[in-house]
Amino acid sequence: MVVDGVTKASFDELVEIETNDGERRLGKVLEVGSGKAVVQVFEGTTGLAITGTRVKFLGKTMAMPVSQELLGRVFDGLGRPNDGLPDPVADKFLDVNGEPMNPQSREYPTSFIQTGVSVIDGMLTLVRGQKLPIFSGSGMSHNILAAQIARQATVVGTNEDFAVVFAAIGVQYSEAQYFKRSLEESGALKRSVLFVNLADDPAIERIITPRVALTVAEYLAFDLGMHVLAILTDMTNYAEALREISAAREEVPGRKGYPGYLYTDLANNYERAGRIKGKNGSVTQMPILSMPADDITHPIPDLTGYITEGQVVLGRDLFRKGIYPPVNVMMSLSRLMKDGVGEGKTRSDHMEVGNQLYDAYSRAQEVRALAEIVGKAGLTGVDLKYLDAGDSFETHFLKQSPDENRNLDETLSRAWDILATLPEGELTKIKDKHIQQYYKGSK
Amino acid sequence: MVANGKIVWVSGPAVKADGMSSVKMYETVEVGDSKLIGEVIRLTGDVAFIQVYESTSGLKPGEAVIGTGQPLSVLLGPGIIGRIYDGIQRPLDEIAEKSGAFIGRGITTSPVDMKKKYKFTPSVKKDDTILGGSILGAVEETPLLTHRILVPPNYPEATITEIAKEGEYDLEHIIGHANSKNGDKIELKMYHKWPVRKPRPYSERFDPTIPLITGQRIIDTYFPIAKGGTGAIPGGFGTGKTVTLHQIAKWADSKVVVYIGCGERGNEMTEVLVEFPHLIDPRSQRPLMERTVLVANTSNMPVAAREASIYTGVTMAEYYRDMGYDVVLVADSTSRWAEALREMSGRLEEMPAEEGYPSYLASRLAEFYERAGRVRALGSPDRSGSVTLVGAVSPSGADFTEPVTTHTIRFIKTFWALDTRLAYSRHYPSINWMQSYSGYLEDISKWWKENVSPDWYELRAESYHILQREDTLKEIVRLLGPEALPDEEKLVLEVARMLKIGILQQNSFDKVDTYCGPAKQLKLVRLMVMFYKEAQKALKEGKSLADIRALPIITTLLKAKFEVTDEQISKLDEIEKNLSDSFKGNMKEVKVTV
Numbered sequence A: 001m002v003v004d005g006v007t008k009a010s011f012d013e014l015v016e017i018e019t020n021d022g023e024r025r026l027g028k029v030l031e032v033g034s035g036k037a038v039v040q041v042f043e044g045t046t047g048l049a050i051t052g053t054r055v056k057f058l059g060k061t062m063a064m065p066v067s068q069e070l071l072g073r074v075f076d077g078l079g080r081p082n083d084g085l086p087d088p089v090a091d092k093f094l095d096v097n098g099e100p101m102n103p104q105s106r107e108y109p110t111s112f113i114q115t116g117v118s119v120i121d122g123m124l125t126l127v128r129g130q131k132l133p134i135f136s137g138s139g140m141s142h143n144i145l146a147a148q149i150a151r152q153a154t155v156v157g158t159n160e161d162f163a164v165v166f167a168a169i170g171v172q173y174s175e176a177q178y179f180k181r182s183l184e185e186s187g188a189l190k191r192s193v194l195f196v197n198l199a200d201d202p203a204i205e206r207i208i209t210p211r212v213a214l215t216v217a218e219y220l221a222f223d224l225g226m227h228v229l230a231i232l233t234d235m236t237n238y239a240e241a242l243r244e245i246s247a248a249r250e251e252v253p254g255r256k257g258y259p260g261y262l263y264t265d266l267a268n269n270y271e272r273a274g275r276i277k278g279k280n281g282s283v284t285q286m287p288i289l290s291m292p293a294d295d296i297t298h299p300i301p302d303l304t305g306y307i308t309e310g311q312v313v314l315g316r317d318l319f320r321k322g323i324y325p326p327v328n329v330m331m332s333l334s335r336l337m338k339d340g341v342g343e344g345k346t347r348s349d350h351m352e353v354g355n356q357l358y359d360a361y362s363r364a365q366e367v368r369a370l371a372e373i374v375g376k377a378g379l380t381g382v383d384l385k386y387l388d389a390g391d392s393f394e395t396h397f398l399k400q401s402p403d404e405n406r407n408l409d410e411t412l413s414r415a416w417d418i419l420a421t422l423p424e425g426e427l428t429k430i431k432d433k434h435i436q437q438y439y440k441g442s443k
Numbered sequence B: 001m002v003a004n005g006k007i008v009w010v011s012g013p014a015v016k017a018d019g020m021s022s023v024k025m026y027e028t029v030e031v032g033d034s035k036l037i038g039e040v041i042r043l044t045g046d047v048a049f050i051q052v053y054e055s056t057s058g059l060k061p062g063e064a065v066i067g068t069g070q071p072l073s074v075l076l077g078p079g080i081i082g083r084i085y086d087g088i089q090r091p092l093d094e095i096a097e098k099s100g101a102f103i104g105r106g107i108t109t110s111p112v113d114m115k116k117k118y119k120f121t122p123s124v125k126k127d128d129t130i131l132g133g134s135i136l137g138a139v140e141e142t143p144l145l146t147h148r149i150l151v152p153p154n155y156p157e158a159t160i161t162e163i164a165k166e167g168e169y170d171l172e173h174i175i176g177h178a179n180s181k182n183g184d185k186i187e188l189k190m191y192h193k194w195p196v197r198k199p200r201p202y203s204e205r206f207d208p209t210i211p212l213i214t215g216q217r218i219i220d221t222y223f224p225i226a227k228g229g230t231g232a233i234p235g236g237f238g239t240g241k242t243v244t245l246h247q248i249a250k251w252a253d254s255k256v257v258v259y260i261g262c263g264e265r266g267n268e269m270t271e272v273l274v275e276f277p278h279l280i281d282p283r284s285q286r287p288l289m290e291r292t293v294l295v296a297n298t299s300n301m302p303v304a305a306r307e308a309s310i311y312t313g314v315t316m317a318e319y320y321r322d323m324g325y326d327v328v329l330v331a332d333s334t335s336r337w338a339e340a341l342r343e344m345s346g347r348l349e350e351m352p353a354e355e356g357y358p359s360y361l362a363s364r365l366a367e368f369y370e371r372a373g374r375v376r377a378l379g380s381p382d383r384s385g386s387v388t389l390v391g392a393v394s395p396s397g398a399d400f401t402e403p404v405t406t407h408t409i410r411f412i413k414t415f416w417a418l419d420t421r422l423a424y425s426r427h428y429p430s431i432n433w434m435q436s437y438s439g440y441l442e443d444i445s446k447w448w449k450e451n452v453s454p455d456w457y458e459l460r461a462e463s464y465h466i467l468q469r470e471d472t473l474k475e476i477v478r479l480l481g482p483e484a485l486p487d488e489e490k491l492v493l494e495v496a497r498m499l500k501i502g503i504l505q506q507n508s509f510d511k512v513d514t515y516c517g518p519a520k521q522l523k524l525v526r527l528m529v530m531f532y533k534e535a536q537k538a539l540k541e542g543k544s545l546a547d548i549r550a551l552p553i554i555t556t557l558l559k560a561k562f563e564v565t566d567e568q569i570s571k572l573d574e575i576e577k578n579l580s581d582s583f584k585g586n587m588k589e590v591k592v593t594v
């Protein structure tokens, strides 16, 4: 929307728009100059008439009122209560865009979060302050996995529970309800703040939803000292809203019509995770996104992967086989695992065991492909062992129930069970001393 | 006369101001009431297009824009090493002191502590002739680095009339006076400023012939880079660009390291800040931070300063080169820098070339990599130094045909192609040995022959040949299975597997494996080649491949990289003996211990 006769508007300023029939909407200034302002209207421009629409420049950027009272509440995608309760009393108002965290002030994340999910704890370890997205596809079990993590996540040896900030971005009512119920049943709802922009809510509002959610997450973490798990779902809807605005402004597009600044824009959200020196709290981010056509090279998962500290990728094949969680470990990665595991943090063999499992499963996949061509009969003895190791990896380690909470020792012991099916000489990623201590197989 | 104009238009980091007729291209300006720092990037009539290095949120048309008369410059003098700067040389620790854990705006800081005193030792005396670039004396910047005080390179020939005695001085102290030929009086301090977009001059350029030793086997042995050379490391996300650059920054045998985090993760910069002070340089036994300077403009920091960060970094690198040092600059990631160019270009509504990038992308990349080199510095005494440039490239969708990768390839000589599949199978570093190349191989092989071993080149070639053969054989295996191959070719596959695990794969996070010195690299390769030859012989003698595969020495060879440290390298000689013993007799009885 372009506004004429503007004299005092500033860039990024919040705007209130009053339609002919008295309805109020919010927007912000995208561009200003020569008496004109380009305004992005969050609730969409349908129903705005060329004449008669009045615009008020509010002289401030968009801010979210925050306080402890937000806990247990549900808001809309712009941060307004939608649970029928009154506005919470604000402790202060925070600019929803946040400010970049100074790398000098960051505390490097190193505390292991036990999620109780073997594949994550054993091979894709999550640490406090990490941003680890789930890359999924339509219909797969990302919500169940995210909810399981939200229920079970703990830092062993502390009894600090996570506060959950949940942002539904353009998702269906049932998905948002699923999370709410799951938080309710585990008693976590009173430690949670929910932001809900549903599929039929205005698309432009989605630009703001992760920002208000992360503003609240930062407040809970760095003002109130809480450990926050922020779940943002579905970031694909967010990126699509961004594309819509960009197209409307006729900007030069980057790949697949997404704006050239998609990377920077996503980074401005994803980088709002971490820890700060001298402060107690943390923001751990778990964005969820669906890969259009399960394609990981699509700009949304691609640019996300370039920003986040790893990714948990769900695989269609495993999902079809009925394996939960259907994590494709080869494509998945936790970049901060190396910092959260090992001597003094978890167990000294943790990293090596994880690496060896990757290696074994990757070999198993190769052998499977080979067996397709030459048949099992054409395989050597060692290859056959890998074939079995691959199967037991899927059934004994990867697969677990959505309400099964395994501690790390159990996870690692299951991992050693699988490695025991391989000859000792194959374990080239494990130091001899750990083989002596844990290896149960034969030469 | 300084320009004094008014903002007429704001869109993100791009601002238009009029009344700017007296401003120059690339001049820095103060924008708006909160005096944000900006740079003029286009002039049409009296309208200036300005890229603003800080968030422009809240900026209004009508606010003032004031010229500074200066191009965007860095301050060069003692106090830079060990610091972390933003893209325009503002120290992040001072920003944190002034605005807390989150970066505020309009903060002015000094790049180095102007009040700190350094012990200056002069190396010139009265009546000596000095030239631009000459060394006046030295101070100890860190225990690892003697900082040579340079005459600014653009100063004329002059005669010293007075030079400070050995003593403690701060940076503003005038340590020397000189008279130029045409009688101008020159004052000399321990620092000067230099515009970042202008390469620092030198007197002569040499061919790079000395390898930069990084302690990474696949780099040093197979795809080496020379001191003063250029290299690029493209790869999809998670393939190992950052880890590889960190490894180079940690272990390269250079005097100074400039690490530029350009549009990447905040935690990765923090990691360097936390780790480097505790890591000990294997050559000097001093903390690595004492030779490192960081430039950090993370992905969520203002995009225009991301564009500037590359120039800020390379100008500092050239400055240390001019002292006569070898400098390595690593930039993670040049793609984010290119995207910053694209974003500014888009805001200025320039005509885009491929994928929205401006048509000048290629020339900007060329100009950047041209700033690498091994050179003879200006002035006296005679000395040479080098800047080695290594850039990460982050191709969208890991597709190497996109513009930033394709243009970069034209301007670099070492290419380390990261392979998503290798990364998926946890083969790290996931540098694809068939796609990568080094244009320095021939030039630096002399160094290896003279300093490590005369058979270096042959061993490298023989082992690489095994990998090449495996690459062709793999196709057959894929179609027909391994049993379709004769034993001699199956052996090639086996040894290639050993080379991949025992040599090419290198775990950066393992205490021992993280650094592998040249001597150990050579011995490991030699062991593998020996194994191949012994096994070939054994096959010819009628021994079975199954028996060869069952030799316990194989596991020993595969684990030697992390079970044997650089200090206990003689253990590799024992393994070598075990290796030849393994093939004696009926083979099965030899026990191996390390």
Ligand SMILES: Nc1ncnc2c1ncn2[C@@H]1O[C@H](COP(=O)(O)OP(=O)(O)OP(=O)(O)O)[C@@H](O)[C@H]1O
Pocket: B419, B421, B422, B425, B427, B432, B433, B434, B500
């Ligand atoms: N296990 C492996 N070990 C070493 N290198 C590998 C491995 N897997 C793949 N590569 C490397 O990755 C590259 C591509 O692998 P490969 O040739 O098996 O697939 P491809 O034929 O290219 O498949 P497509 O044609 O579908 O792209 C190879 O050049 C090889 O160097």
Ligand SMILES: Nc1ncnc2c1ncn2[C@@H]1O[C@H](COP(=O)(O)OP(=O)(O)O)[C@@H](O)[C@H]1O
Pocket: A306, A333, A334, A335, A336, A338, B235, B236, B237, B238, B239, B240, B241, B242, B243, B244, B428, B429, B430, B506, B507, B508, B509
């Ligand atoms: N040489 C290596 N040794 C061990 N792990 C590695 C190595 N290189 C990369 N990795 C693993 O890959 C992950 C991603 O590497 P990174 O350099 O951050 O990728 P990129 O910068 O290309 O996105 C790291 O977090 C680490 O787990």
Ligand SMILES: [Mg+2]
Pocket: B241, B242, B243, B264, B332
């Ligand atoms: Mg990286």
Ligand SMILES: [Mg+2]
Pocket: none
């Ligand atoms: Mg192929």
